[in-house]
Amino acid sequence: MTAVAPRREAVALPRGPLVGFAAGSLGMGVWVTVPGLLLLYFLTDVLAVAPWLAGLTLLLPKVADVLLHPWIGHRCDVEQARRGHRRRLLLAGCALPPAFAALFAVPGGLTGAGAAAWVAVFFVAGNLLFAAYQVPYLATPADLRIGYHERTRLMAFRMVVLTLGILVSGLLAPLLAGGDDATRAGYLRMAVLLAAGMLAAMAVGVAGIGRLRRAAPAPAAGHGAGGWRALAASLRDRQFRRLAGAYLAMSTTTHLVLAGVPYYAEYELGRAGLTTVLVAAFVAPALLVTPGWLVLARRVGKQRALLGAQAAFAAGSLVLAIGRPAGLPVLVAAVAVLGVAFAGMQLLPFSMLPDVIRAAGAPRAGTYTGVWTATEATGAALGPYAYALCLAAGGFVASGAGQTVVQSPGALAALRYGFGLLPAAVMVLALLVQRRYTLDGAARDEH
Template identity: 80%
Template sequence: MTGLRQQPAAPAAPATGLPRAPLVGYATGSVGMGIWVTVPGLLLLYFLTDVLAVPPWLAGLALLVPKVADVLLHPWIGHRSDLGYARHGDRRRLLLVGCALPVAFAVLFAVPGGLTGAPAAAWVAVAFVAGNLLFAAYQVPYLATPADLATGYHERTRLMAFRMVVLTLGILLSGLAAPLLTGGDTPTRDGYLRMGLLLGVGMLVTMLVGVAGIGRLRRSTATVPPTGGHGWPALLAALRDRQFRWLVAAYLAMSTTSHLVLAAVPYYAEYELGRPELTTVLVAAFVAPALLVTPLWLVVARRVGKQPALLAAQAAFAAGSLVLALGRPAGLPVLLAAVTVLGVSFAGMQLLPFSMLPDVIRAGGGPAGTYTGVWTATEATGAALGPYAYALCLAAGGFVASATGTTVDQPDSALTAIRYGFGLLPAACMIAALLLQRRYRLDTTARATG
């Protein structure tokens, strides 16, 4: 785009770090996003197959197709975010539009009582499209903020560490509360509706706090002036950025894997372990470690760099997944320990790539919104591919869908698919992520230049 007013160059970053209070406010905004990513990722596939009687292949398709639009929507949202930044000096307007996301979240689980099968899948798919658009409107400018601030290599990691801890708390609370609000061991339609409304209120409050926190961060430190490139030329420039491509490719594999694991948890708890109530325990074991280990990942990244730390997290995740493929014979304590290893690794895989993204943006010199739009499109694609891949595993194993209150005997092939889909498939995906991540070469330079 031409004719946009350029702001004067930003002054150097202050010697002191970003103030704590605005950091907490900024981080709080991620709670609402965490609920949107976690609860549908954890419950929506199960909601479709075991409450709404949608066949697995169709349920997976209902979750995949809405995400296809994100490939185009997120870069476009990034372009609009960059325009707003160039014209007004902030990204506030899109953030406020995104605060309507809780409405779409409630509608997603408010499927009318008479709908089952294909009509119910259509309802969920349409609501998911609307929610994904609103999610992008909030997520893209939110994640572009670290690149807008005139901070250094380690301070960007610190900013993301604050976000990760608060995000983890939101993921943990929503991941534990959502299954209980739906009815626990016997989820119902009314339970899902109740859950959508209550968590939607929490989303709205935290997202508004995040908008205020971003405003305070911008007032407390220098900002980077907007670049002149926007639209398709800027998008093509971002895609030509070799280091960005490798980081995005690795993150696609990581995002796919983590969302696959989340979607598989209810099935693994009910059909492999024989105890549906263990869903919340497995979610806690997967998410809770981040509250303790995120500061440790921050220390590791300061000592050895973000890239080596991320490679270690990916390798540990793959190893833990292979243990889960053993299933019930391994014993519940061993399986919980393996999920905890996944959780420790997951914390690193959330902190480190997100703190590497602004490093790439600053090195490439492109508009932050465009880069971030491609990044969030990648995350959305992984969020769709993960559950879809697991749904395909279920379909290949002959899994039988059912409605609320109906019990069916699953064939042995379906039980095998449930176990291996939760263990072997994530391990394979994470090994692919590790191999792709090794091609990323920017970290040493970014660390040296600060």
């Protein structure tokens, strides 16, 4: 059984630094949402990239993340040990917005494989810069002298602002790109405008982290084994493996659904403009229910609350597999159920991660977080890739901007079942893995 660190004085974090810290997630929400929502569709229906190649374009850049995120985590720990902070990596990550804009700035003459190569190059650059910001950002809760419930409170603030970023960017991005008549120029306009907002939010987040560290500084700790030894130590941690394994399945599922929204709206529901409605139904409930998940976690524990969220997501996905015969109100309600569950699946695992790190008792918060973000990045790649494979298996035909293609019945069935049955199956797998996590009771007793 994993040993839990001894009790420590817990600090109640002031609201101002909490809000400042959370603001960093507003910019991160744009990167989490817009490529996942629009990039696959941008490739297949604007740049005329075949579905199988579009899927690889989103998958292969993530391979580097699996190795580089833990390395960034290790460098993050080195910075913490040498300088007492992780600020240099955070500032480097603030170069993400230009890479985001370049992702959609595909030159007019490029289509097919050439366009896919352009997107892949800037997707790699953006993922690395995102990791440089995300890893030290998410290591912050484990650095602070706070307890079990305060870590959940900190991540609840982060979740509300992240949800706001996801909602605003998810609603604005399709509209700025041109809605039903999206063009290359529209996608570029969208990317430049959202990149400016990302930069401002990420800068505020860096300042907020500094204020949090002054409000609840952790005792100084020496730097433990680094590099591959630190990575191996984190992977030997059974509780961490179980939590990360379940989160891999959760991340894969949510990104699969996000990638499928534009296809489901246009081909199943008959109108591309309904993408905005479905995104709003998925994301908006999280702004309302996150405080409820916080209360539920206090009453029954994070583990039991998370299992409930996973079960609700699987149930809602099954309704979406019915498709148009269920009726638009029922389908929108099912997406809202996914949104409620999504809020819990963002708040609870991210507040359980510092519980695992503190229980391990070693100064390797960055390495643990690097492995965690690599897991998240892998899920973000596997989800769209799995949906692209569904489209390819069904015979979905790619097209350029302004072209109209009549899809076969097999293609329509594939995009519907890929949006409903496949997410339900993967989420059940997440639930089964999550049930093996047993640290929650001991971490709660620590508080």
